[in-house]
Amino acid sequence: MIKTIAAWIGSYADHPDPRSALAGKIALVVASNQPFYPLYLHWIVGTAAWPAWLSLLSTPFFLAVPALARRHSFAGRALLPLAGVGNTVFCVKLFGAASGVELFLLPCALLGTVLFRPDERLKSAIVAALPFIAYLFVDAHLGEPVMMTSDYARLVALNGMSVAALIALIGLLCSTQLATREVEIVTTEIPGARQHVDISD
Template sequence: MFKILKAKEPSDPLTGAAGSVAFLLAVNKPVYPLYLLFLAPSAFEVSLFTALSLPLYLFVWGMARKGHSYPARLGIVIVGMIDTILISFLLGGDSGALLFLFACTILAGVVFYDDEKWVSRVLISVSFLAFLTLEGRVGPSVTAISASDMQTLYFINVSGVAALMGFIALRLPRPAKQD
């Protein structure tokens, strides 16, 4: 039963880290609306749409497990950025969802190798420019969310960004010290 969750030897450490992030996000997708059901109920219905990206994160995770290194590492950054932007428009600018672009920026900076630095730099720039372009310009939620629930939603999203960035930092491979 748990064979699917058993870690397979990654093709390389950065791909393993990217796959772990994709798996964490996939697992969180059905849980996020449940948080909101209890903590910010007026945001529950619209939050159900956030789970639509679950198959994309599972696909990235599967690519990482099968050793498709570059597509998996590229995929986690691109899927993360697109997912973040779409969810920001669903939940509204005051939800703090757009802040997940910071985690995407960090991922773009750490899951690529030295010979892929230009891909990394382009993705970092796209993520940062998307934030600068959209911050303050994303309108209200597509459904009515009460002011108190929006404050709770903002706190949940800011906490989620911090936790995700912490997970990324902990999951990254640490190179051996050179003597």
């Protein structure tokens, strides 16, 4: 049963374009972890963390990334950082900048660059710039947060670790993609390399 579900999820995230496949995998990881975030906050600050459940409103957007990528590769890839920025700004309003939730703009900025090809830089410029725009011009005008707590230090630690883990995941998936690409280049350029790789597998 678990293998069947895992295979279905892998198939849903898969895409002929490596960057779209990367976006799909990251989006599904984010979506699958979102329900745990409110639980962590409840553990830290108690019932005052009820606004955290509102952050799940963004989950459908992350889940839609692979489906949209199948219809339009660029739009699907762009949806991931856009959903990330939108969710981060919303969470700043919910928890306040003092919670450290703005740190999630960092992986959004990273995704705004690695998910697009060099010939798409002009089209993706707004996507790449949006995390900086949100940080400089939007977050400061959101007013008082919905959730009030005195334990911001633990929230900053939680968000900092979450951001570090997400950036590490992005790096790991990008590294895997590059390694796969290197193998493809070798097997294409060196006669007999394809046979050698198949045997070693």
